[in-house]
Amino acid sequence: MYIVSDYSELTRNSTNGQDLQDLLQQSAxxxxxxxxxxxxxxxxxxxxxxxxxxxLSAPIQEISGYQxxxxxxxxxxxxxxxxxxxxxxxxxxxxxxxxxxxxxYEIEYRIVRAEGRIAWVYDKGQAICxxxxxxxWLDGIILDITERKQTEEELRHTRAFxxxxxENLPLGVLIKDARELRVMYWNKASEELFGYSRExxxxxxxxxxLPKEQARQLRAKDRQVLTERKLSDIPEAPLIxxxxxxxxxxxxxxxxxxxxxxxxxxxxxxxDITERKQAEEALRESESHYRCIVETASEGVWMxxxxxxxxxxxxxxAQMLGYTVExxxxxxxFEFMDEDSRQIVQNxxxxxxxxIQERYDFKFRRQDGSALWAIVSATPILDAKGxxxxxxxxxxxxxxxxxxxxxxxxxERQLRANNEQLKQTLAQLKQTQAQLIQNEKxxxxxxxxxxxxxxxxxxx
Numbered sequence: 161m162y163i164v165s166d167y168s169e170l171t172r173n174s175t176n177g178q179d180l181q182d183l184l185q186q187s188a189x190x191x192x193x194x195x196x197x198x199x200x201x202x203x204x205x206x207x208x209x210x211x212x213x214x215x216l217s218a219p220i221q222e223i224s225g226y227q228x229x230x231x232x233x234x235x236x237x238x239x240x241x242x243x244x245x246x247x248x249x250x251x252x253x254x255x256x257x258x259x260x261x262x263x264x265y266e267i268e269y270r271i272v273r274a275e276g277r278i279a280w281v282y283d284k285g286q287a288i289c290x291x292x293x294x295x296x297w298l299d300g301i302i303l304d305i306t307e308r309k310q311t312e313e314e315l316r317h318t319r320a321f322x323x324x325x326x327e328n329l330p331l332g333v334l335i336k337d338a339r340e341l342r343v344m345y346w347n348k349a350s351e352e353l354f355g356y357s358r359e360x361x362x363x364x365x366x367x368x369x370l371p372k373e374q375a376r377q378l379r380a381k382d383r384q385v386l387t388e389r390k391l392s393d394i395p396e397a398p399l400i401x402x403x404x405x406x407x408x409x410x411x412x413x414x415x416x417x418x419x420x421x422x423x424x425x426x427x428x429x430x431x432d433i434t435e436r437k438q439a440e441e442a443l444r445e446s447e448s449h450y451r452c453i454v455e456t457a458s459e460g461v462w463m464x465x466x467x468x469x470x471x472x473x474x475x476x477x478a479q480m481l482g483y484t485v486e487x488x489x490x491x492x493x494f495e496f497m498d499e500d501s502r503q504i505v506q507n508x509x510x511x512x513x514x515x516i517q518e519r520y521d522f523k524f525r526r527q528d529g530s531a532l533w534a535i536v537s538a539t540p541i542l543d544a545k546g547x548x549x550x551x552x553x554x555x556x557x558x559x560x561x562x563x564x565x566x567x568x569x570x571x572e573r574q575l576r577a578n579n580e581q582l583k584q585t586l587a588q589l590k591q592t593q594a595q596l597i598q599n600e601k602x603x604x605x606x607x608x609x610x611x612x613x614x615x616x617x618x619x620x
Contacts, residue, residue, distance in 0.1 A: 225274025259287035332430035460555030482527035
């Protein structure tokens with residue numbers, strides 16, 4: 161495209177007036193086409209306080225909501241009047257300084273559109289001077305960058321939001337550059353975990369603030385992760401800190417790669433699991449302690465799920481029933497009793513479902529078919545939500561006591577029978593004695609009567 165730039169060029173390239181007129185029209189048409197295809201408003205204005213426009217292309221209406229003719233020679237309003245009041249001084253000073261220095265200017269600022277909405281524009285131009293260096297006017301272009309600014313603002317909000325999340329995570333988050341493994345990001349939790357502030361570690365490598373051997377191990381692992389280009393999970397590793405001594409840390413490391421797959425950064429997420437490990441160890445010791453108590457207890461410990469299937473039995477429980485622990489696991493409670501006892505147990509189970517704790521005597525059936533009499537202490541097992549999940553039964557063998565009680569009962573029955581027999585014998589003896597006494601009385605009476613008769617018959 162050829163556009164005439166000045167009058168001397170016109171005179172050099174024209175041979176007559178008609179050619180000059182045609183060339184001017186052609187140049188004007190080309191200029192209009194060029195301006196129309198520029199995605200923004202082209203302007204020429206005076207370098208004055210009002211930015212008096214002498215030329216302003218039509219796209220300014222789409223940008224500002226005002227027609228271009230409104231600004232020509234400040235016919236309706238000056239262009240400076242639509243610049244946001246908080247930006248005017250900054251814009252004027254920046255452009256004026258560039259004009260004085262004969263340098264192009266680039267500046268972003270806000271304008272107030274016709275409907276009152278705020279829009280962002282990008283303004284690029286340059287002062288045009290005469291041969292004496294005097295400023296004649298400003299030529300430039302104005303582009304609407306509102307969407308870009310909104311995107312940038314949303315991006316800033318998103319970054320601030322994500323940064324807030326990472327800063328407040330209860331996990332140490334740190335980022336190193338892939339080349340020299342220098343720390344580039346260090347969140348608040350990292351400060352608390354490692355015992356170093358971000359000012360102390362940013363821009364430094366592990367050797368600058370960690371014990372030499374620990375730094376060597378960390379760097380070796382970092383290099384391995386960057387080489388293999390995959391996530392590395394280190395479940396637990398010791399960490400020597402200056403403020404809390406040795407800690408146990410769970411670390412995950414992953415390379416952050418560019419679009420070509422080349423690692424640029426190393427991301428590490430660290431969790432202090434010292435207290436958890438201590439709690440786990442204490443729990444293991446506690447479980448071992450209580451398991452020892454359970455396994456050596458003189459009572460049977462028997463646990464069931466919601467279907468009354470055995471989930472746990474200690475050795476004593478298995479011994480009482482004549483089974484091994486393995487043989488009991490998974491078997492129903494009902495397999496260890498006779499038919500008559502099952503209905504009784506069903507009634508007990510209903511009370512367990514109601515959360516009732518109970519103690520009672522019960523007869524189980526051993527593997528050999530003999531009876532096991534026991535005191536049962538039954539307690540419902542509830543989960544964290546209070547839902548029924550099973551039953552714990554403590555079993556005390558009272559078979560010997562039952563046998564003693566039955567022997568006593570049998571002895572009492574025998575004693576009562578003997579007593580009754582004795583009573584009957586005594587009654588018979590009394591009856592016999594009475595008969596004997598009566599007989600003796602009759603004999604004595606007979607003797608007396610005989611004596612009297614003798615005396616009568618034989619008087620002296």
